[in-house]
Structures are given as structure tokens and as C-alpha cells.
Amino acid sequence: MQKSDAISTINRPLHLTHCAQPVTTTLTIIRPDDWHLHVRDGEALSSVIPHTAQRFARAIIMPNLAPPVTTTELASAYRQRIIRAIPPNMHFKPLMTLYLTDQTTPAEIKRAHNSGLIYACKLYPAGATTHSESGVTRIDAIYPALEAMQAHQLPLLVHGEVVDPDIDVFDREQVFIERILAPLHQRYPQLRIVFEHITTRAAVDFVLSCNDKLGATITPQHLLYNRNALFHGGLRPHFYCLPVLKRETHRQALLEAAISGNPKFFLGTDSAPHGKHQKESACGCAGIYSAHAGIEFYAEAFDAAGSLDKLETFASLNGARFYGLAVNTDTITLEKQDWTVPAEYPLGNSALVPLRAGDNVHWRCIT
């Protein structure tokens, strides 16, 4: 029996190989990059970085440590700690970011730009998510920093949710677009903005309505799951992330955007490790760990949509082009074959529960 029906929809058969019995499907793409990643610090680094470095050439490293990475000096030291955690046989380039606060100065932005190590600055609305306490309390507080970023062409990465407790948690992204992001894009039309981890049809439509300076990342969990996953047979803390999973119509809108080939949409896993006990708690942390199958999950989503031929564009081309960086020159090969994700991975002295723990992933990265 043929196991390879997905390939009938592939436009670029050159990249796909069928081996002799047993039939397997493989897909070779330019090595991807992860444009949104949390790797934490200390002992955790060497637990999580090999997963990303096996698959991705580069990753945009989120600065929400405690205390946050607010200066070029802190980012440079953090970068060194990350580099020390890369296994000797792997090549991986961390692309550092700064955490914006109400106090971030244009001089700090200039230092960041001149360092050549900082690739973007992250806007966390204060109180929106993990370690966002030092984030921005009023958008006008960062206007001077944003003007400097626009001048130096340093992209702004946005956690796009309002924190107003009166707003329903499922509406926070849409209200953020109306109140903050649309006016911000109008005010700074030349500022490059990445609307991170979009989760709604409203976000897709907004991104499409903007000029080419505004793009968006999409996570694997928001392509593969809807909010039912949070409550499947009971409360499922390992499906809790921010922005929270939305209803199925939104997942479909995200999938359409991802497989469209539109250069505004690109890969950002938002893999966010937390200790098992921080997640399995009366007040569990937000974050889903996906780095162990960071490209494989996307292959699943694109395969299910009959669009494996669009994976390379989304995963390996669009992000690099948006950031004005060269596309990677080597490749990875994925094979369509089930493998079982372990129940846990180490996280420093603790353990984390990865996405799909104890269950199968349908694609495997073989090189």
C-alpha cells in the first residue's frame, strides 16, 4: 500500500524522494531559522539549545529573563553564555534582542545597532506574560526609542495583547491591534515590526492590510491546535501559552496565511521551556516547549494542508528576507515517519514536559 498520498500535491518534486520498499517520503529544504525562541539561562541552556541547533541555523532569542536583557552589555554577556551551551559539533547563531522598558533611551538603541549583535527589540506590555513586569506601561513612553529604531532599521518585535483586565482573554490580541498596533504602524510606517505569534483571523487580516514593513510569526501550536486542546478530558496545562490558543476558525486562518507563501508570514516557534512543576500547578506558567520537534511540527501542519511545497518558503526564506539577512546555504532533510516524544526532557536540574509528550510526531528530522 502506498503511504505517500501527500506527495501528489507537491509542486516541486525535485525536493521529495521516494525510497524503494518500504515507501517513505522525504523532504529536503534549505535549513530553517527560528524567528522567536526562549532558551532561558544557566543550567537550562545546555538542556534546550541542542534541540534548536540540530534543526535551525539561527534563532531570535527572546530577552524576557529575570532580570530582563535591557542593554547591549547584558545581551552580549547572555550571548556568550548561549554560545558556550552549543554542542561542539553544531553550528548555531543566536540573534540577540533587547527588552524595551519605559526607560529605554535612543542612546541604548544606537549602542545596540552599532554592536552588530542585536537584531531587534521586544515590546512586552507590562503584565502581559512571563517576566513582563518590567515591560512597557504606556506606548508613548517608548516613542523616543522607536524613533531611533526606525532610523537604525532595528525591527520592533511585539507581544500583541492588551493587559486591561476588563478585556476577555480571547479578545486581547484583536483589541491590541485596534488600540496599539494599528496606530503605531501609522505613526511609524517605516519601522519594521514583527507581530509575534499571531493567533486570530483579525491578526492575519491586519498583517495583510499593512505595508511590507510589517510581518508576523506563527507558532506550531497555533497551526496544529485550537482551544479545545486546553480542556480535552480535563485541564491540560501543557497546552497553555500566551496568547492562548483560539477557536478553530482562527487556526484555519493562520494555516491559510502560513501556506500562502506570502513573505509577511514566517516561522517562530515561541518554544518556551518551563519546569514541569511550574506548569502543573494551581497557577501554571504560560509556555509550550516545541524545540525538540521545532521543524517537524510545521511539516505536520503543512502536510495535513497538502502544502509541503510551501514549507521552505515559510521556514527558511521569508524570515531571513524580512530581517534583511542571507538565506542559509545548507539543507535539512525530513522523513515522514512516526516517532514517540519522551514523556519528559531534562531542564537543568528539573524536567520539562514537551509538546506531544508520550505521543507520536509524524515527521522526523534525519540530517
Ligand code: DOR
Ligand atoms: O506562552 C508564552 N510563554 N508566551 C509568552 O509570551 C512568553 C513565554 C515564556 O517566556 O514562557
Ligand code: ZN
Ligand atoms: Zn515568546
